[in-house]
Amino acid sequence: MEIKELGHLVLYVRNLERSAAFYRDVLGWPQVFPDPADPEGLLGFPAAGFSSGRTHHELLLIEVGEDAAELPRGRRVGLYHFGLKVGDSDDELRAALERISQAGVRIAGASDHTVTHSLYIYDPDGNEIELYVDMPGVDWRNNPALIAAPIRPLRL
Template sequence: MSQTTHPDTRIGHVHLRVADLDRSIAFYRDVMGFELQQTFGDQAAFLGAGGYHHHIGLNTWESRGGRPPAPGSTGLYHAAFLYPDRAALGAALKRVLDAGVRITGAADHGVSEAVYFDDPDGNGIEIYRDRPPEDWPRGADGTLQMTNARLDLAALLADAA
Protein backbone atom coordinates (compact mmCIF):
# COMPACT_ATOMS: atom_id res chain seq x y z
CA MET A 1 0.00 0.00 0.00
CA SER A 2 1.48 3.33 -1.02
CA GLN A 3 1.60 6.37 1.22
CA THR A 4 0.15 9.65 -0.06
CA THR A 5 1.44 13.13 0.57
CA HIS A 6 -0.76 15.43 2.61
CA PRO A 7 -2.99 17.44 0.20
CA ASP A 8 -1.83 20.79 1.63
CA THR A 9 1.83 20.08 0.82
CA ARG A 10 3.43 22.71 -1.44
CA ILE A 11 6.88 23.33 -2.87
CA GLY A 12 8.20 26.12 -0.69
CA HIS A 13 11.11 27.52 -2.67
CA VAL A 14 13.73 26.84 -5.31
CA HIS A 15 17.45 27.27 -4.70
CA LEU A 16 19.56 27.77 -7.83
CA ARG A 17 23.29 27.61 -8.50
CA VAL A 18 24.25 30.67 -10.54
CA ALA A 19 27.44 31.93 -12.17
CA ASP A 20 27.07 35.64 -11.33
CA LEU A 21 25.15 36.56 -8.18
CA ASP A 22 24.64 40.24 -9.01
CA ARG A 23 23.34 39.41 -12.50
CA SER A 24 20.91 36.85 -11.07
CA ILE A 25 19.71 39.18 -8.31
CA ALA A 26 19.01 41.83 -10.95
CA PHE A 27 17.04 39.32 -13.06
CA TYR A 28 14.88 37.95 -10.26
CA ARG A 29 14.39 41.39 -8.66
CA ASP A 30 14.03 43.68 -11.68
CA VAL A 31 12.54 41.35 -14.29
CA MET A 32 10.62 38.82 -12.19
CA GLY A 33 9.63 41.38 -9.53
CA PHE A 34 10.78 39.53 -6.39
CA GLU A 35 12.06 41.50 -3.41
CA LEU A 36 15.63 41.00 -2.16
CA GLN A 37 15.24 39.79 1.43
CA GLN A 38 18.82 39.00 2.42
CA THR A 39 22.30 38.42 1.08
CA PHE A 40 24.95 36.12 2.47
CA GLY A 41 28.08 38.05 1.58
CA ASP A 42 28.80 37.83 -2.13
CA GLN A 43 27.90 34.14 -2.25
CA ALA A 44 24.12 33.86 -1.79
CA ALA A 45 20.90 35.85 -1.92
CA PHE A 46 17.31 35.20 -0.94
CA LEU A 47 14.34 36.82 -2.70
CA GLY A 48 10.62 36.59 -1.96
CA ALA A 49 7.21 38.06 -2.68
CA GLY A 50 4.91 39.73 -0.18
CA GLY A 51 7.55 39.88 2.56
CA TYR A 52 8.04 36.08 2.62
CA HIS A 53 11.58 35.09 3.70
CA HIS A 54 12.32 33.56 0.30
CA HIS A 55 10.81 31.89 -2.68
CA ILE A 56 14.13 31.90 -4.53
CA GLY A 57 17.59 31.18 -3.18
CA LEU A 58 20.59 31.96 -5.36
CA ASN A 59 24.15 30.88 -4.66
CA THR A 60 27.59 30.69 -6.24
CA TRP A 61 29.00 28.14 -3.74
CA GLU A 62 29.81 25.60 -6.46
CA SER A 63 29.09 27.59 -9.60
CA ARG A 64 30.76 31.04 -9.61
CA GLY A 65 31.74 31.74 -13.23
CA GLY A 66 30.25 28.43 -14.34
CA ARG A 67 28.45 27.52 -17.54
CA PRO A 68 24.89 26.23 -17.96
CA PRO A 69 24.56 22.43 -18.33
CA ALA A 70 25.00 21.18 -21.88
CA PRO A 71 21.84 20.31 -23.80
CA GLY A 72 20.92 16.70 -23.13
CA SER A 73 22.15 16.86 -19.53
CA THR A 74 20.05 16.01 -16.52
CA GLY A 75 19.01 18.66 -14.01
CA LEU A 76 16.28 21.20 -13.44
CA TYR A 77 13.86 21.47 -16.38
CA HIS A 78 12.19 24.60 -15.05
CA ALA A 79 11.04 26.33 -11.90
CA ALA A 80 7.39 27.37 -12.03
CA PHE A 81 6.04 30.55 -10.47
CA LEU A 82 2.30 30.61 -9.83
CA TYR A 83 0.52 33.97 -10.15
CA PRO A 84 -2.85 34.52 -8.48
CA ASP A 85 -4.80 35.55 -11.59
CA ARG A 86 -4.63 36.37 -15.29
CA ALA A 87 -3.99 40.08 -14.72
CA ALA A 88 -0.97 39.38 -12.49
CA LEU A 89 0.37 36.85 -15.02
CA GLY A 90 -0.05 39.39 -17.82
CA ALA A 91 1.81 42.03 -15.78
CA ALA A 92 4.65 39.56 -15.14
CA LEU A 93 4.83 38.74 -18.85
CA LYS A 94 5.02 42.46 -19.67
CA ARG A 95 8.01 42.90 -17.32
CA VAL A 96 9.75 39.92 -18.93
CA LEU A 97 9.17 41.22 -22.47
CA ASP A 98 10.14 44.79 -21.52
CA ALA A 99 13.45 43.42 -20.23
CA GLY A 100 14.13 41.85 -23.63
CA VAL A 101 13.91 38.26 -22.39
CA ARG A 102 13.24 35.75 -25.20
CA ILE A 103 10.08 33.70 -24.72
CA THR A 104 10.77 30.02 -25.45
CA GLY A 105 7.18 28.80 -25.26
CA ALA A 106 3.62 29.53 -24.19
CA ALA A 107 0.64 27.20 -23.79
CA ASP A 108 -2.92 26.95 -22.63
CA HIS A 109 -2.97 23.64 -20.75
CA GLY A 110 -6.70 23.78 -20.00
CA VAL A 111 -5.98 23.71 -16.26
CA SER A 112 -3.53 26.62 -16.53
CA GLU A 113 -1.97 29.22 -18.82
CA ALA A 114 1.84 29.21 -18.94
CA VAL A 115 4.73 31.17 -20.45
CA TYR A 116 8.28 29.80 -20.63
CA PHE A 117 11.73 31.44 -20.84
CA ASP A 118 15.23 31.08 -19.36
CA ASP A 119 17.03 33.04 -16.66
CA PRO A 120 20.57 34.38 -17.35
CA ASP A 121 22.10 31.03 -16.31
CA GLY A 122 19.92 28.98 -18.64
CA ASN A 123 17.57 27.77 -15.89
CA GLY A 124 14.10 27.22 -17.32
CA ILE A 125 11.37 29.46 -15.90
CA GLU A 126 7.61 28.99 -16.16
CA ILE A 127 5.22 31.73 -15.11
CA TYR A 128 1.62 30.58 -14.96
CA ARG A 129 -1.83 30.93 -13.49
CA ASP A 130 -4.21 28.13 -12.64
CA ARG A 131 -7.83 28.14 -13.67
CA PRO A 132 -10.30 27.31 -10.90
CA PRO A 133 -10.49 23.50 -10.46
CA GLU A 134 -14.18 23.50 -11.40
CA ASP A 135 -13.16 24.83 -14.86
CA TRP A 136 -10.53 22.14 -15.53
CA PRO A 137 -11.33 20.01 -18.58
CA ARG A 138 -12.31 16.48 -17.61
CA GLY A 139 -13.25 13.35 -19.49
CA ALA A 140 -16.46 11.41 -18.94
CA ASP A 141 -14.67 9.34 -16.27
CA GLY A 142 -13.55 12.49 -14.40
CA THR A 143 -9.86 12.31 -15.35
CA LEU A 144 -8.07 15.50 -16.31
CA GLN A 145 -7.86 16.24 -20.03
CA MET A 146 -4.94 18.69 -20.09
CA THR A 147 -4.10 20.30 -23.42
CA ASN A 148 -1.15 22.03 -25.03
CA ALA A 149 -3.03 24.65 -27.05
CA ARG A 150 -1.68 27.98 -28.28
CA LEU A 151 -1.77 30.77 -25.67
CA ASP A 152 -2.73 34.19 -27.02
CA LEU A 153 0.03 36.37 -25.53
CA ALA A 154 -1.48 39.61 -26.91
CA ALA A 155 -4.75 38.90 -25.08
CA LEU A 156 -2.83 38.00 -21.92
CA LEU A 157 -0.94 41.31 -22.08
CA ALA A 158 -4.24 43.16 -22.63
CA ASP A 159 -5.53 41.63 -19.38
CA ALA A 160 -2.46 42.81 -17.43
CA ALA A 161 -3.18 44.73 -14.25
Protein backbone atom coordinates in the same frame (compact mmCIF):
# COMPACT_ATOMS: atom_id res chain seq x y z
CA MET B 1 5.79 11.14 6.39
CA GLU B 2 3.69 13.52 4.29
CA ILE B 3 4.99 16.39 2.17
CA LYS B 4 3.05 19.53 3.09
CA GLU B 5 4.34 21.88 0.35
CA LEU B 6 7.35 22.66 -1.78
CA GLY B 7 9.40 24.86 0.51
CA HIS B 8 12.14 26.42 -1.57
CA LEU B 9 14.38 26.07 -4.58
CA VAL B 10 18.16 26.61 -4.70
CA LEU B 11 19.93 27.54 -7.92
CA TYR B 12 23.63 27.90 -8.66
CA VAL B 13 24.26 31.04 -10.70
CA ARG B 14 27.35 32.42 -12.41
CA ASN B 15 26.95 36.04 -11.31
CA LEU B 16 24.94 36.76 -8.18
CA GLU B 17 24.45 40.46 -8.89
CA ARG B 18 23.09 39.80 -12.41
CA SER B 19 20.82 36.96 -11.30
CA ALA B 20 19.54 38.75 -8.21
CA ALA B 21 18.68 41.78 -10.37
CA PHE B 22 16.75 39.50 -12.76
CA TYR B 23 14.66 37.84 -10.04
CA ARG B 24 14.23 41.04 -8.00
CA ASP B 25 13.95 43.80 -10.61
CA VAL B 26 12.56 42.03 -13.68
CA LEU B 27 10.33 39.38 -12.06
CA GLY B 28 9.52 41.52 -9.01
CA TRP B 29 10.35 38.84 -6.42
CA PRO B 30 11.19 40.53 -3.10
CA GLN B 31 14.78 39.91 -2.02
CA VAL B 32 14.90 39.15 1.72
CA PHE B 33 18.65 38.76 2.14
CA PRO B 34 21.42 39.77 2.08
CA ASP B 35 21.67 43.48 2.43
CA PRO B 36 22.89 44.51 -1.07
CA ALA B 37 25.80 46.35 0.57
CA ASP B 38 27.00 43.10 2.26
CA PRO B 39 26.50 40.18 -0.18
CA GLU B 40 28.34 37.63 1.99
CA GLY B 41 26.87 38.84 5.29
CA LEU B 42 24.45 36.11 6.36
CA LEU B 43 25.88 32.92 4.90
CA GLY B 44 29.56 33.72 4.49
CA PHE B 45 29.46 33.16 0.71
CA PRO B 46 27.77 35.02 -2.16
CA ALA B 47 24.08 34.14 -1.99
CA ALA B 48 20.69 35.86 -2.15
CA GLY B 49 17.27 34.80 -0.87
CA PHE B 50 13.83 35.74 -2.18
CA SER B 51 10.35 35.36 -0.72
CA SER B 52 6.83 36.28 -1.75
CA GLY B 53 5.98 36.31 1.95
CA ARG B 54 4.61 32.75 2.07
CA THR B 55 7.69 31.51 3.93
CA HIS B 56 11.15 32.68 5.02
CA HIS B 57 12.62 32.06 1.55
CA GLU B 58 11.35 30.39 -1.60
CA LEU B 59 14.41 30.87 -3.78
CA LEU B 60 18.08 30.88 -2.87
CA LEU B 61 20.74 31.82 -5.40
CA ILE B 62 24.35 30.74 -4.80
CA GLU B 63 27.13 32.23 -6.91
CA VAL B 64 29.51 29.68 -8.46
CA GLY B 65 31.38 31.94 -10.90
CA GLU B 66 31.48 32.78 -14.57
CA ASP B 67 33.53 29.67 -15.41
CA ALA B 68 30.81 27.24 -14.25
CA ALA B 69 29.79 24.58 -16.78
CA GLU B 70 26.88 25.23 -19.17
CA LEU B 71 23.59 23.45 -18.66
CA PRO B 72 23.38 20.56 -21.13
CA ARG B 73 20.70 20.99 -23.80
CA GLY B 74 18.02 18.47 -24.73
CA ARG B 75 16.79 15.50 -22.77
CA ARG B 76 18.80 15.08 -19.58
CA VAL B 77 18.35 14.22 -15.96
CA GLY B 78 17.75 17.18 -13.66
CA LEU B 79 15.64 20.28 -13.44
CA TYR B 80 13.48 21.03 -16.49
CA HIS B 81 11.79 24.20 -15.23
CA PHE B 82 10.07 25.65 -12.20
CA GLY B 83 6.78 27.52 -12.10
CA LEU B 84 6.04 30.92 -10.59
CA LYS B 85 2.41 31.94 -10.24
CA VAL B 86 1.94 35.56 -11.33
CA GLY B 87 -1.84 35.85 -10.97
CA ASP B 88 -5.25 34.49 -11.84
CA SER B 89 -6.06 36.13 -15.17
CA ASP B 90 -4.73 36.50 -18.69
CA ASP B 91 -4.52 40.26 -18.06
CA GLU B 92 -1.93 39.58 -15.35
CA LEU B 93 -0.05 37.21 -17.67
CA ARG B 94 -0.12 39.84 -20.44
CA ALA B 95 1.32 42.37 -17.98
CA ALA B 96 4.10 39.89 -17.13
CA LEU B 97 4.78 39.37 -20.85
CA GLU B 98 5.03 43.12 -21.39
CA ARG B 99 7.42 43.51 -18.45
CA ILE B 100 9.75 40.68 -19.49
CA SER B 101 9.65 41.78 -23.15
CA GLN B 102 10.71 45.30 -22.17
CA ALA B 103 13.55 43.79 -20.13
CA GLY B 104 14.78 41.74 -23.10
CA VAL B 105 14.16 38.38 -21.42
CA ARG B 106 14.43 35.38 -23.75
CA ILE B 107 11.03 33.71 -24.16
CA ALA B 108 10.84 29.96 -24.82
CA GLY B 109 7.10 29.76 -25.54
CA ALA B 110 3.54 29.97 -24.28
CA SER B 111 1.01 27.22 -23.55
CA ASP B 112 -2.62 26.74 -22.60
CA HIS B 113 -2.67 23.87 -20.09
CA THR B 114 -6.43 24.22 -19.37
CA VAL B 115 -5.77 24.62 -15.64
CA THR B 116 -3.14 27.29 -16.29
CA HIS B 117 -1.97 29.65 -19.00
CA SER B 118 1.82 29.77 -19.06
CA LEU B 119 4.77 31.71 -20.46
CA TYR B 120 8.14 29.98 -20.50
CA ILE B 121 11.26 32.12 -20.15
CA TYR B 122 14.97 31.76 -19.36
CA ASP B 123 16.89 33.37 -16.53
CA PRO B 124 20.42 34.76 -17.15
CA ASP B 125 21.96 31.30 -16.60
CA GLY B 126 19.59 29.45 -18.92
CA ASN B 127 17.28 28.02 -16.26
CA GLU B 128 13.78 27.70 -17.67
CA ILE B 129 10.97 29.32 -15.69
CA GLU B 130 7.23 28.97 -16.19
CA LEU B 131 5.28 32.14 -15.38
CA TYR B 132 1.66 31.09 -15.03
CA VAL B 133 -1.84 32.09 -14.02
CA ASP B 134 -4.45 29.69 -12.68
CA MET B 135 -7.52 29.74 -14.86
CA PRO B 136 -10.68 30.77 -13.02
CA GLY B 137 -13.54 28.26 -13.00
CA VAL B 138 -11.38 25.22 -13.80
CA ASP B 139 -12.26 22.67 -11.10
CA TRP B 140 -9.27 20.32 -11.27
CA ARG B 141 -9.84 19.11 -7.71
CA ASN B 142 -13.13 17.47 -8.70
CA ASN B 143 -11.90 16.58 -12.19
CA PRO B 144 -8.18 15.69 -11.94
CA ALA B 145 -8.14 14.66 -15.63
CA LEU B 146 -8.05 18.39 -16.44
CA ILE B 147 -4.46 18.49 -15.17
CA ALA B 148 -3.41 16.17 -18.02
CA ALA B 149 -5.51 17.89 -20.71
CA PRO B 150 -3.80 18.28 -24.09
CA ILE B 151 -1.46 21.27 -24.26
CA ARG B 152 -2.55 23.94 -26.72
CA PRO B 153 -0.72 27.02 -28.03
CA LEU B 154 -1.43 30.21 -26.12
CA ARG B 155 -1.76 33.60 -27.76
CA LEU B 156 -1.81 36.60 -25.48
